[in-house]
């Protein structure tokens with residue numbers, strides 16, 4: 001019979017949430033000496049995604065922020081709304097830098113072990129604690145923190161996208177401004193926009209993004225991306241130096257997740273903001289919250305989305321899903337009538353009730369109020 005090593009914690013899945021939890025555990029003077037096992041099917045992910053988020057001041061990962069902007073722009077038809085983001089900055093981190101930064105940091109600790117294997121089973125009720133098994137091995141721990149099984153998530157709406165990083169020979173971009181949403185692209189009976197983040201005056205991430213029930217074929221994203229490049233940068237030579245593709249669930253429904261000593265984190269742990277697909281900062285909040293609870297020996301609760309803001313998310317998703325109002329109209333109105341800082345606070349779940357009312361006043365009450373009542377009574 002194989003021996004099962006015992007750890008304090010097992011981190012199942014070393015993506016954004018797994019690495020974030022590891023980082024915050026190791027930063028904590030009380031928990032940094034715990035015996036931790038990290039298991040992932042693939043530690044060679046490369047630069048599989050780019051994370052952007054807003055932050056007021058310097059953050060924990062400032063040293064790996066590769067670009068920041070203090071202005072954002074939203075475009076719909078003739079409206080070109082450019083907004084200063086102060087006191088926030090919109091920041092970008094490359095996935096590869098994040099994975100490397102934390103694995104380098106973890107090298108300073110001899111209480112961390114790594115296993116590269118596909119997890120086959122997790123048992124939250126094992127008599128020895130939570131148990132994780134993979135082909136040829138297994139281990140037990142007081143707690144397992146899992147971010148695997150994301151593919152099991154069901155969602156009526158998805159934020160899905162393909163992005164290309166383009167590099168021109170001559171300067172073409174205004175690198176001082178992040179184009180958050182350019183709605184002047186094919187809407188495909190959905191909410192669709194181009195997301196354009198200039199990393200320099202010659203290089204940018206250009207991402208065709210949609211909120212809709214079904215994912216497109218790769219060729220469909222490509223067609224819109226090349227038409228956009230042709231329309232905006234006609235006759236100029238560029239090279240595609242990187243691509244990223246993804247789909248993020250947009251749902252406020254509780255995930256079908258294990259309970260007991262297996263704690264779900266990241267996407268499967270409900271960290272994604274349902275109405276926007278942003279998760280990076282919520283994952284930081286969630287993993288820091290868990291570290292705080294572990295330290296105080298409290299019961300573990302990974303929930304990060306507060307009830308009031310979750311209700312707003314559910315209302316917006318209902319409106320988009322049931323096509324009560326066009327998504328481009330909704331976002332254009334919000335950005336036209338509010339400061340970026342108020343919108344960022346609202347989307348971070350940190351706005352005051354007064355600020356919430358300001359945002360809501362940008363939207364038509366006859367559409368939003370009946371849906372809010374319906375959603376409230378359904379919950």
Ligand SMILES: Cc1cc2nc3c(=O)[nH]c(=O)nc-3n(C[C@H](O)[C@H](O)[C@H](O)COP(=O)(O)OP(=O)(O)OC[C@H]3O[C@@H](n4cnc5c(N)ncnc54)[C@H](O)[C@@H]3O)c2cc1C
Pocket residue numbers: 012013014015016017018039040041042048049050051052053117118119120147148149150244245246247248265266267268277278279280281283
């Ligand atoms: C391309 C892309 C871009 C994004 N950009 C942003 C952004 O700009 N801003 C933002 O806030 N959010 C963004 N998100 C959303 C969110 O931040 C990310 O999806 C984030 O990576 C979620 O973290 P996670 O740990 O839950 O999942 P992941 O990072 O996907 O990690 C899951 C890990 O589990 C491992 N795994 C899976 N199954 C097994 C198994 N059976 N056994 C062992 N290991 C397994 C995987 O190898 C992976 O390492 C983006 C998402 C994508 C896909």
